Amino acid sequence: MEQQVQVNTKKHWALFFFWLIVISIMLYLPSTRPWFWLVLPFVTTEFAKAMDIM
Secondary structure (H helix, E strand, O other), X not given: OOOOOOOOOHHHXXXXXXXXXXXXXXXXXXXXXXXXXXXXXHHHHHHHHHOOOO
């Protein structure tokens, strides 16, 4: 029989929403829009970890 392991993803969801807020603020403020691309990998990585894709 296969055992299914439950993974706790609460930490990754919290980090995803944190980075989502940061990236939203950066897109809203004109002075930080050019730096938007530096935060994008953190948002996408945490989303993938929260969805348990990685």
